[in-house]
Every structure is written in structure tokens, then in C-alpha cells.
Amino acid sequence: MISPVLPFIPAPDALPLPAPAPLLQALLLLTFTLHLVAMNALVGGAVLAVWLRRPGADRQGEAARTATRIGKVLPVCVAAAVSFGVAPLLFLQALYGRWFFTSSVLMAWPWFAVVPLLIMAYYGTYLESFRGTRLGRLRTPLGAVTAAVFLLVALIYVNNTTLMLRPESWPQLHFGNPGGLQGHTGEPQLLPRWLHMMFGAVAVAGLLLALWGQRRRATDGPGGMHMRRLGLGALWTGTLANTLAGTWYLLALAPGVRPAFLGGSGHATGLLGLGVFLAAGLLILGWRAWRRETVALAPVTVTAVLALVVMVAMRDAVRGLYLARHGQAPAAAVETQGLNIAIFAALLLGAVATIWWMLRQFARPAK
């Protein structure tokens, strides 16, 4: 099983993992799911706001008001996406650092560029949120650039998380350009996987917008209705586009990986089947809710959450299958730090309670 690239996969760290791998895996998937929701709200929201301000769109009506409302909350979405992004990055590095650190170095400059790009785009959302109409003619281009930067950041992430699965490409990339001024643009997964994520972002952001609009209908009928309709439209269209992107993604998987999803592995095939089923459900339920304003949103919401979870699990399966292509990696030693896990759990509970309390105070009617 030893392939010639194996020497380039770093040995496990000499220090033991401070917790059993399954626990870390569970935390990775859990926090990553939270990150995805926030990231989807952010990227999808930014894209929808641009769509609402597209050339020729009504600048005064509900569309413009919805775009402004989205713009107001985008900074909060960035904060949430970053906060929920740090944790999975941590667990990813603990479990998959050997692959991930390596691929990061190989594409060092684009990866590093994420930092200034994010700072720029973050300020872009605040400019829109705080200055809004005062931006004048710059407003629409600013929104477009901000959204484009977020999409670019996502592309860089997808590039790194796929490059880490490709040790066979590493030597050529690195020794060809040890300066790290490159991406792994030849990766067949890159485009479909990124599109899949981005369409998903638009769909999830659409759903969140619809839920927000639904609540708003009590106080602002037309505004709430607009948000609901727009959001469900985005959910439906994004999901439809994703059936195509998803198929492309499946076809782009490496020859050693794809068969697992087509009957080769019960786990992978089951996940795919479930994913297809949930996507079909989303299309049907989403269509009904979109077309008829009295239809409740609970069923479509539950389906979407399930679909998201299945996608996260499927993504994890893809990672496992890719990494297994080069033989079973030697497992890292484990020395569980029980006390520290307990402290972490207590702090996490405390954090959730504190944030909950603050949000409750905030949500109470203003004095």
C-alpha cells in the first residue's frame, strides 16, 4: 500500500492527542455545522443583497428595504461565522494537522491572503450597515465587492481543504514553487465543491430570510411578505442549482473515492441517498411554501437542517475516503486530559448561558 508520496505525509505528532479521536471528531462536526449556518447566512445574505440591488432593480420598494435589512445584520453574521469558525479549525488541526498544515504551506500566500481579505470584507459590511444610503452611488459596487471577496475567501478555503486530501499533488506543487504563491487550481473537486457550498449558502440564507420575514409579518405585512417570498425563492433556486452542482461534484470525485458513494460503502452510499431524498423534499416543500403564503415553514426548516447535517457528514466521509487512499495512516497516541475536558465543558455551558442571557435582555422591548 505504500505509495511513493507517503514520505511527504508528516508523521503523527510526537505528543499524544489530548482526547480520544471520536470526541474530537464529534466536536469538529458539531462546531463546523454551526460555522456553516453562520457562514451561509453571511455569504448567501451578501449575494442576495447584491441581487436585490442589481442594475434595473427598484431602488425604493420592498426589495431595497429588504436589502438594507440584510445589510444591517451582515456584520453580526461575520462575527458569528468567525467565532464559530475558530473552533472547527482547532479540532481540524488536532485531527488532520499533518495534512492541513502541509497543504496550507504549499499554498501559503493565498491562504495568508484570507486574513487581509476578511478584514476588508468585514469593514465592507460595516460600511453598509452604518452608512447605508450615505454611501450614495458607491453603495451597490461596495456590496458587490464585499460579496465577491467573501466568495473568494470561500474558494480559497475549498482549495485548501481539497489540497490537504491530495498528497500525490504535493511534491510537484511545492518543489515547483516553494514560495507558496499558488493555489491548487487543477483540483477537479475545486469548482463543483465550491459551487455546491455557495449554492447551499444562498439556499440556507434564503430560508433564514424567509423565517425572519415570517416573524416580521406581524408588524410589517408587506415587508415580511417580501422577505418570505424572496427567501423561499432563493431556497428553491439554490437547491435546484445544487442538484446540478452536486452531481458534478460526485463525478469530479477521485476514481478511488466515487465508487464508495455508488454502492461501494454502505455508509457513504446511505448518506448520498439520504441527501438526495432530503434535497427532493426541500424542492417540493420549498416550492409549496414559496407559492402559497399560508404554508407553515416548520417542515421545510426541519428538512433543511437535516440536509445540512447530512452534507456535513458526507463531506467528512469524502475526507476519510480520500485520506484512506494512501493506506491507513498510523494512528496518533492518545492521553486524555479529563480534567481539562471537564473545564472546557463547564466553560462552554457558562458561555452559552451568558450569551443566552444577554440575547434575552436584548430582545426585551426597549425601555
Place this chain on the structure above:
Amino acid sequence: MNYPVWELPMGGGVLIAIVSILHVFVSHFAVGGGLWLVITERHARRTGDDGLLAVVRMHSRVFLLVTLVFGAISGVGIWFTIALVSPSAVSALIHAYLWGWAMEWTFFVVEIAAAMVYWYGWDRLDARTHAIVGWIYFVAAWASLAIINGIVTFMLTPGGWLQGHDFWTGFFNPTYFPSLVARTAFSLVQAGLFALVTAAFLPRTPLRAWCVRYNAAWVLVATLAGAASGLWYRAAFPGWSEAMLGALPILPVVTRWLVLGTAALALLSLWPLLQPRRWRVVGAVPLVAAALLVFATAEWAREAGRKPFTIHGYMYSTGLRVADEPLVAAEGLLAHTSWVDPAAITAGDPVRLGGELYRNHCAPCHTMDGYNGLRRWLTLADEATIAGILPRLAVLRGRMPAWHGNPAETGALAAWLATRRSTESPVPTGATQARRQAWDVSCGLCHTTDGYRPLRDSLAGQSRDDLAALVDSIQDLTDEMPPYSADEAQRERLLDYLAELAATPAGGGAAIAKGATP
């Protein structure tokens, strides 16, 4: 040794320095500014001072923009950067301190949420709740600092962790508390400083004068506290006195600037304190510059003091673990370096292999022409001299890991390094500077005149002929010294320098020593 090395012309250390200095400057403000907000808000509410309350409110908005955006993202940025420059070290940290980072994360999330609720809550929350949210922010921000401080100081002084790898032993290490106090103090400096800047823009009313004096007091008191904790820190700093004598050439220089910056902060804050009405925003420029200098030099001193390790006593900057040294020394470096271009191995060209060795074992700390640039030295050395220095790298001032190459590897690296020589002579035109340089690139690599491994006293009174004989036979004095070889002109310049040294007794006022501190 396990990971590829990112070839960065400016040097990875410089990139880390840029990102971390900017981040540290802002993130300390994020902590101290939290305390400033709650205390000042309380004062404004108690005294019913709506003007002051408006100042606090304006502040909290800038706060959101500066700390949440720049502070938070650049913090992630440091993490990205060190993982790119020192992946082995980050991997070790992730294994040893995963739960430390995870604990820190819980505070980070609370901090961000609280900052948002605090800002968006000015009109929605009652005064008491708003104040509580402010306190939640400050406590979470400080706790986050207290945890990161544990991990950062662990890297410098892991102390008892080295035996038994116990989490909390490494966390509460010898520099933990002094560093925590220093960081807390300078976070308060930042808070006062920032408010001093914004106060300059207030309309000229008694409120403005009050704000100016109040913020200047923050700066002064916190600077004095920070200076005191700096002295405490020094006592726990590994190899401080030796390094200050010149074993670590950069440390005395950096420390001098650190002391200067701190003194400047304290002195400059007297203006707004004593003459609040005359305070103008131009006064903030040198103050902010002084603060930036303090942060930059303090971080730099910490990084320099850790050399040649990323985790002191555990792992070198090259990713080599101390525990693996004997094995590597026995089996050779190439056998333990994963990222060697297979094409270079197939070609069997020693020069190319030398380049691979350089990238893996020298480039983590050196560049050719930038930070810690080697080209000048190489240009003045011949291949035999280079090969003679390599096995003795650990003896040089500047603290390098020992070179574990076998003779073939040493030859290969020396051959590659020799190809990097410049065709232009780096010898300065001034005679004094040229002599000084002849010393710097030879004896000065390991000796100083009066500080670390001082030579002045040993050379005192020797004639030029004695010195020439000494220079030609230094390899006989100790194995740690390589034979001296250079072209005739260069050798003459060195002898001139040594003769001058031999003729000038200590304290004779000749300020010719490199890194010599009394």
C-alpha cells in the same frame, strides 16, 4: 523536518512580527478598553454627566470597529501565520494545549457577543443591564488574554512541563505571572491612550479637559505598573544576563528601545496630565509611536529570547525536537528531512542537495538579503571557512541549533552556500568600518570585545606579530574555533582591529565593541 518550509524572501519571522505586532497592539486595547468603558460609563451615570456618556458611547462604536474586526481577524491571522512558518510548533501546541485553546475560544465567543450587545444595546438595555454586559465583555476579554498568555509564555519558559508534559505545570510557568501583569498593564495603557486621542477631538469644554487628564492618568499609572512588571519578567527570562552581554546580539539593542519607549510613554503622558487644556492631537502622535515601540520591542525580545527554539528546550525553529537530536546526529540530516526534492536526490548533485538542506534547516531563521541575511557573510568567506563554521553553528552568538549534518551533507551545504556569494564586495569604504567588519565576520561571530566571551583582556599587550600567530592557530586553542582563513587584505584589516583592541585597555573609551554592554 516533517513539514515543507515556506520560502519567504523577507523571512517568516518578519511576517510573524508584522502580523503579531499589529494584532497585539489592537488586542491589548480590546482588553483594557473594556475596563475603560465600564468604569467610565459608571462614572458618567453616577455624576449624571450626559456629555461624558456620549463620549463613552462614541467610543464603544470605534471599539466595535477596531477590536471586533481588526483585533479578532488579525488574531486568527497570527494563528494562520505561525502555522505557515512553524507548522511543527503549532502542531505541538495543538496537541499539548488543545484544551487551553478550546477554553480560550469559549471566552472569545462571549467577548464578541458581549461587545455587540453592548454597542447595539445602548438604547435597548437599561443602565444596569448595559453595565453588566460591559463587565461580561471585560471579564471575557481578560480571561482570554490570561489563557493565551499561558500558552505564549509556555513557549518561552515551559519549565517543569519538559518533564512529564503536564498541562498546568507548563501553563503556570515561570514567566506566566510577570507576563500577565505586564500585558494587563499595557492593555490599560492602550485604553487610556486611545481615549486620549479621541478626547483631542472633543469641543473645548471643561469635559474635554477632564477627559484628557483622566485618560493621561490611565496611561501614566499603567505604564509605571508595566515597567515594574517588566523588571520582574526579566528575572525569569531564560539566560538573560548572558544574552545581554552579547550572546544574543539583538537583545541588548531591542531592550534599549523597549526601555526608551516605556520612558517616553511615561514622560509624554505628563503633558496631557499637567496641561490638559493645551492638549492637542499632535501630542498623541509620539505617544502612540512610543506605545507601538513598546509593544514591538517587547514581542521581539520574547521571540529573540526563545531562539533557537519555538518551544524552549523542546523544539527548535527548524521543527527538530531536542529529544530526536541524538538520532539525527547519528543518522544524518537528509535521512530525517522529509521535504527534499526527489529530483535533487536522483540528480545526486551535492550543490542542489545543499540548497535543499538550506531551505529546511537554515531558511526558517535566515534570508539571503533581508532579515538575518547571510549573503554579506558568505561573500566574505571562502568555502573552507563556511564548511568550518557549519559544525560550530551552535557556538555562534545568536543562538542557533547545532548542525547535525554528516561530512557529506556539510560539504553539500557549504558548496551551495558558496554559490550564493555576491560578486560585489560588501567591504565598506571607510577604513574603520572595514576593520570592524573584518572582526564581525570572523572572531565577532562568537566573541565580543568586553561582554560575552570577551577578548580584550586576553589580547591586551600583544604585538601585531603575536596576534598574527594567534589568528593563524586559533584552531589549536579549542575545537570550538575553526581555523581562520581570508584573503590577505581582509586578514590585515582583522589584525589592525585586533591590534587596536590589544592596545586599548578596557574602559579606555574605545567604543568599538559589538554588542558590548558594561
